[in-house]
Amino acid sequence: MKKLVVVFIGIIALGLTSTLKAQTATPRVTSRQIKQQERIHEGVVSGDLTRKEAAALQVQQASVRRHKRAVKADGVVTPRERRSLRRHQNRASRNIEYQKHDAEQRLY
Numbered sequence: 001m002k003k004l005v006v007v008f009i010g011i012i013a014l015g016l017t018s019t020l021k022a023q024t025a026t027p028r029v030t031s032r033q034i035k036q037q038e039r040i041h042e043g044v045v046s047g048d049l050t051r052k053e054a055a056a057l058q059v060q061q062a063s064v065r066r067h068k069r070a071v072k073a074d075g076v077v078t079p080r081e082r083r084s085l086r087r088h089q090n091r092a093s094r095n096i097e098y099q100k101h102d103a104e105q106r107l108y
Helices: 002-024 027-046 050-072 079-100
Strands: none
Touching: 027 050, 027 079, 050 079
């Protein structure tokens, strides 16, 4: 009987931890962050981004990371917070696009 109770408590504990992780999981946000970092890097390598532009875009990426940490701090990412993160990332994406395709290019 004691073994059954211990096993049951263990199963409940595993279920709760996986539920908590699921509530703060943001795989799409993480994936987009990685892709945006790659786009910035490609822009630097190709010369489409100046050092100043790349630095400003990196600051914005750091802002997205801070926002993500703040959203996850309470252990639950609500739909409203996900929307807010998505808007923040959309703004960053538009800035990357704009900076890569403006007339400025890095001189080698």
